[in-house]
């Protein structure tokens with residue numbers, strides 16, 4: 025079996041809050057293969073960002089602990105690495121862009137300064153050579169008038185342009201993996217489509233793997249090959265994207281799919297899942313989705329369900345549904 | 355385009371300073387007229403003959419109406435005439451100009467201790483927030499702001515002058531007689547003056563840095579693979595600097611104010627000491643003129659700080 029580029033196994037992440045330690049991410053496993061595009065979807069608060077930030081160790085050291093799990097990148101366990109090794113990987117092997125392009129760029133440094141910093145850090149590029157590469161990168165992310173834009177401060181650019189700058193910064197050193205955490209959430213719909221298209225093109229051009237995080241299954245459907253569905257800190261289902269839409273297993277996935285706006289439907293209102301996602305400090309015995317689940321059974325509230333394979337490439341954390349579907353198909 | 359915007363901002367700030375300067379001038383004038391009793395009598399002294407008192411009254415223009423006096427005062431000021439000392443046989447301007455270098459070098463030297471130390475301490479505390487390092491640094495800062503300056507000054511003299519003999523215990527050596535002796539005569543007073551300020555600046559810096567370190571762009575800097583040193587020293591500090599510059603303006607004004615006590619303790623011939631002597635000698639025109647010049651100095655300091663602030667923040671610069 026070929027080893028995936030990135031492999032997260034049984035990752036658990038806890039934060040220190042006033043009342044003690046809470047578990048924000050619980051036993052999460054996922055793989056990103058070479059050249060793959062993996063989508064992670066789930067409502068806000070399901071632990072997507074916490075999972076992603078763990079990969080690059082971007083949590084506050086003092087208030088975070090990772091009691092179990094491994095994060096293997098090209099055979100190297102990143103959770104054992106510190107300091108200089110992590111810094112060498114960040115931005116050059118694995119790059120990351122964030123949700124809010126307004127606050128993610130430093131307001132007092134020019135765009136050229138912020139991009140060339142990455143170039144100097146990882147490629148030793150300075151002066152004219154760095155400048156040339158910055159302009160080239162701005163062109164690559166389709167920022168018009170790149171030579172002049174390079175000397176602007178972030179506040180002079182629109183949200184979409186700033187996200188392009190973030191992308192230029194992220195791809196500056198040709199990373200193998202790009203983690204995009206809600207890259208279009210803060211943007212207008214038309215800009216969203218442009219940014220997604222840009223990411224799609226860059227992925228092909230640079231042959232990089234992408235981990236795309238979004239609360240919007242519509243965005244994921246357009247972009248990803250395989251999907252991880254997260255709920256309240258756990259993975260509840262994973263499947264190739266076509267399979268997920270054709271035959272969703274977990275009731276939460278079913279609910280998410282029903283909530284995607286469809287162009288050809290004239291339904292006046294979108295279906296939403298009743299109730300709200302529990303925070304990490306809320307104790308729920310058994311399945312964490314059970315309080316909101318329409319198909320809940322007594323056993324769901326007794327013990328936490330395990331991930332079970334459903335079919336090739338698909339697995340879910342809902343034994344009752346898997347049993348029912350299995351009987352229907354078998 | 356940027357330069358034009360900058361010039362406009364500077365011009366606007368200057369214009370905004372004009373009414374402040376006018377108000378300070380009027381306040382300094384009122385200082386004399388609001389004294390209880392008859393200023394001519396106070397200045398001439400209780401034992402003076404009525405003729406002598408009249409003489410003083412006429413000399414100071416106190417026999418004229420209030421508005422007339424104010425008009426003359428402002429008219430003189432506009433011509434750069436700040437009045438004359440009664441005791442020193444000197445114009446206020448030349449008396450101040452003679453002593454200003456002492457006070458300014460004291461303030462400048464203390465600020466040049468304060469800024470690196472205060473910013474470093476505050477940044478370290480913020481970076482290691484809620485650890486023992488943070489507590490230790492902040493305790494030192496608290497000591498700095500709470501210990502009375504004259505008390506630490508006396509301790510300092512006993513230790514560094516009397517015991518160790520490193521610096522003279524009092525007096526001032528002008529820089530024209532060598533940088534070494536000049537520095538030695540000011541080092542201890544400047545250090546003591548900066549203790550309070552270091553405490554103040556460290557606290558300001560800590561809270562500014564705490565705010566900045568929690569921002570998304572700091573996470574971006576780390577995600578790029580930058581070292582902690584670059585992340586904090588460049589990305590965070592550049593932003594915190596905007597707040598720190600504002601604090602520095604207050605510090606410089608406070609340093610000039612604080613030098614009144616320090617100059618007294620160390621017998622430094624600066625403005626602070628001159629003002630104290632002028633008050634004791636009832637040399638009111640000198641007090642009045644000096645207050646006014648100091649007031650103008652504070653306005654100028656704030657003006658410069660305002661402009662630096664604009665330079666440090668590109669967002670302000672472009673609005």
Ligand SMILES: Nc1ncnc2c1ncn2[C@@H]1O[C@H](COP(=O)(O)OP(=O)(O)O)[C@@H](O)[C@H]1O
Nearest residue numbers: 039048067068069070071072073074075303304
């Ligand atoms: N540093 C932190 N300290 C405490 N709780 C946190 C921290 N970061 C995230 N959380 C909590 O963990 C949960 C998952 O957060 P997150 O991963 O950001 O969700 P999302 O899926 O929307 O990205 C949320 O309930 C959030 O409040």
Ligand SMILES: [Mg+2]
Nearest residue numbers: 072073205206
């Ligand atoms: Mg998130």
